[in-house]
Amino acid sequence: MPAIPGAVNVAVFAPGHATLDVHFQDASGAWQRVELKAFTDGVHHGTVKGLDAGSRYAFWPHGQALPASGQLLLDPYGRAIDDDGGVLRSVYVTGGFDWGDDSRPHVPWRDTVVYECHVKGQTMLHPEIPEELRGTYAGLAHPVMVDYLLELGITTLELLPVHYHLDEPHLQDLGLANYWGYNTLGFFALWPGYATAAAQAAGPRAVQDEFRAMVKKLHSVGIEVLLDVVYNHTAEGGKDQDTYSFRGLADHVYYRHDGHGNYLDTTGCGNTMNFNEPRVIQLALDSLRYWVEEFHIDGFRFDLAVSLGRDGQNHFNPRHPFLVAVGADSVLSGAKLVSEPWDVGDGGWQTGHFPPGWTDWNDNFRDTVRDFWLADQAAAASGGQGGTVARLASCLAGSTELFVGSGRTALASLNFVAAHDGFTLADLTSYLRKHNEANGEENRDGHDHNRSYNHGVEGHTGDSRILDARERTARNLMATLLLSLGVPMICAGDEIGRSQQGNNNAYCQDNALAWTNWQLDEREHRMFDVTRRLIRIRRSFLAHQPYNYPAREESSYLLWFNADGEPMTPEDWNDPDSRMVQLLMGSPQGVIDGLVVINGGRQPQKIVMPDPRSLQEFGKHRGEKIPFELLYTTSHVDDQRRGAKIRSGEKDIVGANAISIYRLT
Known part of the structure; x- marks a missing residue:
């Protein structure tokens, strides 16, 4: 169809309606209505004059009385959403952006260190x-924050949702807001509340440009930007909630239903998007491409990703058309694809089962590491016994047994100890129970089984002995995360001991409880220094390995030794009293990255550095004694020995509940 001067093409998928009108505000501010008379394959379309850039618009069935609320149907592809006193409208946004020489950093997975943060919470108190600029896209791109991320060693920011979202009705009744934003209404629209007041006043185009400028700035220093995206459900909730867009346009297409016409909910949010419908797959793919092409986004973390891969029988299928399409799409080629590999439906736990090209949040890593350093320590303190070191060793090795069945390696394991959902790392060491009273649900919400340990006192204490023990445990958790094969993710603020005062479900706390506090005491400064040092050690350990390391068993090499420096035996692994292991990391090409020694026991442990005869397997070391240098130990007292030289076959000591790290000299 030839272009008509001063007109735009308007199209919307709504197969169940005989015809639709588009209502829009013209240049004078008056509202106009135009019937979309053309109808092709379920799409109503037509050319409309007077719908200019910046115009607000929405849809409504032709000839049907307008709703008393004034809320018409939003465009699922709308590039912005405007809130006019509680009545929402789509906004027509046009224009380009000067990207200059911007290019995606393409950080290899081997080198990636993910930092999960909230746009507002990261800078609101800085x-x-x-x-x-605090609490905004521009604030995240401010030199102070950029320099901080670079000094820490972060390569990749994973932003909590930035799509336009709504607050759930029960939160509105409580006077609270959905701070995390996992309740998307517009898959193409930015949340304007994270833009500066100046950008918001200037309109949606200025909000978009502020976001683009943030991405451009982060790219200029080599930092990637990933978006946490929520395609599994929409903010329309259950059928008893208000209709804004999808439900009014094509309820039977956009949402999953059971045989009785009820919503089939595997998200716990009232509805589930139906990814067995081609139009839903198209919507998600178009949205993903939009963020890559128009905003230069480097990748995505998919919330409750199992719901995106459920087939017509509601079973997860790693060959689901959507998962195949994302991996095959030319625009999305090279984008980082991260799954949250579970939902709340039957068979909802699928960690390790996503297809090649995807990296999974590894909750098995999270739980095992917490068990070893927290729950086991709590059991021992009360006269019980913790588990063996064997499960932790699997995590250090990249949880390869979880991913081999899907044809993937340890690089498919996104490791984390804490995330936005749950206790912060500091609170894991300070609370046995959740304290979510501020959420208005009488502490019923949030996880009850956190595998945490308060070290003897619940919450705040001035007891330096307890604070020292908590600090050591936090260092052990961070060290295990950053020294394990796979891809580490740090939850924002864990590197400085951020606390939410025991709230493990701060999704509705848009206040100082959930924001990062940058007024640091000595212990918090020390935690930052430890995290920065561990990231540098990780980088140095990987520096001489190929970028696909560890891609195959033959390309990586892990040797395990007991306290006597002898290779671990089945008896050693199964010994209930043994919580000690030495891990020599390297490759059969003769590269030894370093030695990590774990002592999960309550007493200091004497060790013999690995037997030099075993090191012959690395190719270049033929039985001679190899000098090791102590790089770092999580035992604060023993760390004063940093730089000490110990040869293979000689003795050293590792503090109680501590990790020591050595390198070859």
Whole structure:
């Protein structure tokens, strides 16, 4: 169809309606209505004059009385959403952006260190960022924050949802807001509340440009930007909630239903998007491409990703058309694809089962590491016994047994100890129970089984002995995360001991409880220094390995030794009293990255450095004694020995509940 001067093409999928009108505000501010008379394959379309850039618009069935609320149907492809006193409208946004020489950093998975953060919470309390920029996209791109991320060693930011979202009705009744934003209404629209007041006043185009400028700035220093995206459900909730868009346009297409016409909910949010419908797959793919092409986004973390791969029988299928299409799409080629590999439906736990090209959040890593350093320690303190070191060793090795069945390696394991959902790392060491009273649900919400340990006192204490023990445990958790094969993810603020005062479900706390506090005490400064040092050690350990390391068993090499420096035996692994192991990391090409020694026991442990005869397997070391240098130990007292030289076959000591790290000299 030839272009008509001053007109735009308008199209919307709504197969169940005989005809639709588009209502829009023209340049004078008056509202106009145009019937979309053409209808092709379920799409109503037509050319409309007077719908200019910046115009607000929405849809409604032709000839049907307008709703008393004034809420018409939003465009599922709308590039912005405007809130006019509680009545929402789509906004027509046009224009380009000067990207200059911007290019995606393409950080290899081997080198990736993910930092999961909230746009607002990251800078809202930062005293060195100008007040008008705090809590905004521009604030995240401020030199103070960029320099901080670089100094820490972060390669990749994973942003909690930035799509337009709504607050759930029960939160509105409580006077609370959905701070995390996992309740998307517009898959193409940015959340304007994270833009500066100046950008919001200037309109949606300025909000978009502020976001683009943030991405461009982060790219300029080599930092990637991933978006946490929520395609599994929409903010329309259950059928008893308000209709804004999808339900009014094509309820039977967009949402899953059971045989009785009820919503089939595997998300726990009232509805589930139906990814067995081609139009839903198209919508998600078009959205993903939009963020890559128009905003230069480097990848995505898919919330409750199992719901995106459920087939017509509601079973997860790693060959589901959507998962295949994402992997085959030319625009998305090279984008990082991260799954949250579970939902709340039957068979909802699928960690390790996503297809090649995807990396999975590894909850098995999270639970095992917490068990070893927290729950086991709590059991021992009360006269019980913790588990053996064998499960932790599997995590250090990249949980390869979880991913081999899907044809993937340890690089498919996104390791984490804490994330936005749950206790912070500091709170894991300070609370046995959740404290979510501020959420208004009488502490019923949030996880009850956190595998945490308060070290003897619940919450705040001035007891330096307990604080020292908590600090050591936090260092052990961070060290295990950053020294394991796979891809580490740090939850924002864990590197400085951020606390939410025991709230393990701060999704509705848009306040100082959930924001990062940058007024640091000595212990918090020390935690930052430890995290930064561990990231540098990780980088140095991997520096001489190929970028696909560890891609195959023959390309990586892990040797395990007991306290006597002898290779671990089945008896050693199964010994209930043994919580000690030495891990020599390297490759059969003769590269030895370093030695990590774990002592999960309550007493210091004497060790013999690995037997030099075993090191012959690395190719270049033929039985001679190899000098090791102590790089770091999580035992604060023993760390004063940093730099000490110990040869293979000689003795050293590792503190109680501590990790020591050595390198070859």
